[in-house]
Amino acid sequence: MNPYQPPNPYQQQYPQQYPQQPPYQPPSYEFGEAENSIIKSCATWTMVLGIIQILEGASKLFGEGKSTLNLIVHVAMGVLLIVASQSLTKVVTTQGQDIPHLMKALDNFGQVLLIRIILLVFALIIAVIAVVAILAVLAAIAH
Amino acid sequence: MQQQWQPGPYGQPGYPQGGYAPPPAAGGAYEFSQMENTTIGRLGSRAKTWGICSIVIGLILLVLGVVVIIAAPGEAALPVGGVIAVAALQPVVSGGFYMAAGGAFKNVVDTQGNDVPHMMDAMKKLTNAMRVESIVALLAIVGAVIFGVVLAASH
Secondary structure: OOOOOOOOHHHHHOOOOOOOOOOOOOOOEEOOHHHHHHHHHHHHHHHHHHHHHHHHHHHOOOOOOOOHHHHHHHHHHHHHHHHHHHHHHHHHHOOOOHHHHHHHHHHHHHHHHHHHHHHHHHHHHHHHHHHHHHHHHHHHHHO | OOOOOOEOOOOOEOOOHHHOOOOOEEOOOOOOOHHHHHHHHHHHHHHHHHHHHHHHHHHHHHHHHHHHHHHOOOOOHHHHHHHHHHHOHHHHHHHHHHHHHHHHHHHHHHOOOOHHHHHHHHHHHHHHHHHHHHHHHHHHHHHHHHHHHHHHHHO
């Protein structure tokens, strides 16, 4: 570029514009028939597991070990799985938005797994505390 | 033949002239974007972690079942220990599928040119994990209902 050339008035007026190019649209991808079949099967079993999670949560309302927290966690996981299942169904039944629907479903799966991992960590902490408490009581009795 | 998706000259993705948007492709190659790879990678890590946790839980239950069979006194030791040991198979099997699905999701992120086949592989394994979980849970529900009915009838 010549440093001595006079400034271009149009460049100042339209500094970053490329008039021939409309805003970028991400590429749309459509899954094929074989892929849709796999996704449909995943959607079905996700729905089944979601309903089971909600039923499991509802069962926590009855019997001796009633727990509202358990109910909330199970219903939350069930709802996330059902929403994921609906997103997967949309991948199969709609056109032009396959990847965003798939990503939404995967995000929901990830949230369900995160809840499970957090619950397990809590359970482990409680178990360790319980074991330490039992050992402490046993030690106190022995002395 | 499907046209490769190449970066455009102004930092934008391809098909720059006239803003041509490609028609939806059925099947074929697709490379997930960085943002999509983040979501997939996160799910892969969580699936792997959960798979390992699930297998460990299953193995602990299996050991517990065997200990009950060997060490517990009385006639109930064998059926109780047996039920615990059989129940331990579900987390072991579904944990294995979760781990495999996590690995396949990682492959989607780490490799290029085969994102869709890797994604489908991961979806299959995730479906298998959920299938095992669902069938065992349904059997447990049916078993609990039958047990409840038998218990109610005996009283």
